[in-house]
Amino acid sequence: MTGKHEKPDFAKHLVNLASQRLGTMVLEVSDDFFAEAKRMLQDSEPVFLPDEYDDHGKWMDGWESRRRRKPGHDSTVIQLGARGVIRGVEIDTRHFTGNYPPQASLQGVDPHSGFNNSSEKWEELIPVSDLGPDQQHYFPINNNRAFSHLRLNIFPDGGIARLRVYGEPLPRWSEIDGSQMLELSSIALGGRIAGYNDAHYGMPWVILTPGRGINMGDGWETRRRREPGHDWILVRLGATAEIEKIEVDTAHFKGNYPDRCSIQASKMGIETDDELALAADAWSELLAPQKLSMDHQHFYQKQQLTKLGPVNCVRLNIFPDGGISRLRIYGRPQF
Structure with missing residues (x-):
């Protein structure tokens, strides 16, 4: 203890x-x-x-x-x-x-x-x-x-x-219809936060929970960045899949939402969370930088995503800093 x-x-x-x-x-x-x-x-x-x-x-x-x-x-x-x-x-x-x-x-x-x-x-x-x-x-x-x-x-x-x-x-996949497009980032299906560079406000894992945020404290928010660079958060998906849809929700973030976001992805093995964080800089870009709006659900369809094949880890990058209420990654699980 x-x-x-x-x-x-x-x-x-x-x-x-x-x-x-x-x-x-x-x-x-x-x-x-x-x-x-x-x-x-x-x-x-x-x-x-x-x-x-x-x-x-x-x-x-x-x-x-x-x-x-x-x-x-x-x-x-x-x-x-x-x-x-x-x-x-x-x-x-x-x-x-x-x-x-x-x-x-x-x-x-x-x-x-x-x-x-x-x-x-x-x-x-x-x-x-x-x-x-x-x-x-x-x-x-x-x-x-x-x-x-x-x-x-x-x-x-x-x-x-x-x-x-x-x-x-860790869900029981034998009880889940894997032929459907599923929210593989959701906690119910085994998604989890694997790391982040900053989480000054809120609780990072809640970006993977159901529903929209109830207020500005219901999400992941970084401190105000006073130096070059950007902030990021890593997510291990509940299953390997080719990504078909993404949602980035800035609900209740108005004067503090990120200006832009992008997403990188990779298919990884049994690396530790720390090893993932070190490797993520080199991951391929799944979603090119996108302009964000305050208090808004942003949806990105398959045709807007780079074809990377099956992946099981993603990194959401926000530029330069700010708050995200929810992140949802959709695909059909491959076992």
């Missing part, structure tokens, strides 16, 4: 598989008397409202169970919005000071048919580990299996502000 002020690499650009915006749901909870378990799945940062109370007592921004007066512990089961390989977990107790759980553990399972908590063989991802008050706790996960359901245990009771599960989405 890393300390309070050390944000590990997995929390900087990997997808939060437990995000509510991806459809993560609470399936079961032993007790959430003071605060509903689903609150800990919010993407927003937890807040403390000193004078806010409800019928059950002090309102808290997270999941909080009542004081346990008998043996045992509390737990909640969630279904991840995106099945995937988990690389790290954040258990956040911010604002829980006299009511945080002193310990927690996490288990996972990936059922191939209907989920049944009582009959599942849960696998340990985080052993029983100490927690502190009012802080973010990061746990690296060394397990290459994919999981779709998690069980968070707290000992014996208390409150968790946020649970975030960082990883690489």
Whole structure:
């Protein structure tokens, strides 16, 4: 586990598989008397409202169970919005000071048919580990299996502000019609951010989520560039494909949208994200530089794209800087 002020690499650009915006749901909870378990799945940062109370007592921004007066512990089961390989977990107790759980553990399972908590063989991802008050706790996960359901245990009771599960989405392609043109950059189909040169504002991975952005904070935005050059972001597609359509959306970016954009692409192997970033300068151009407009969906059809053949990685370049709400890359998967 890393300390309070050390944000590990997995929390900087990997997808939060437990995000509510991806459809993560609470399936079961032993007790959430003071605060509903689903609150800990919010993407927003937890807040403390000193004078806010409800019928059950002090309102808290997270999941909080009542004081346990008998043996045992509390737990909640969630279904991840995106099945995937988990690389790290954040258990956040911010604002829980006299009511945080002193310990927690996490288990996972990936059922191939209907989920049944009582009959599942849960696998340990985080052993029983100490927690502190009012802080973010990061746990690296060394397990290459994919999981779709998690069980968070707290000992014996208390409150968790946020649970975030960082990883690489991995869909079950056997259940997907690959003959159709699909949004292969989407998290649901295994797309993920592999790197970027700057992300001063927003959360980079949200450019791959469904729907249009709800505000200017719902996207990827770089700082104002004061030196020559341009900014960029790397995306690993969920499958290899010949690209047929691209969407670049600048929703809500008005005084800070990029002047232009271009896209490079390549078919890569098992390179690390750092190796991809080093190689991307030499990738071929898929989309030549295009003028962008504020708060607008820009669509580029197959005839506007360079014929590169099958690719599985793209780099979006923005000139010189600014914000992008969504990026969508479409093609027919090739396996």
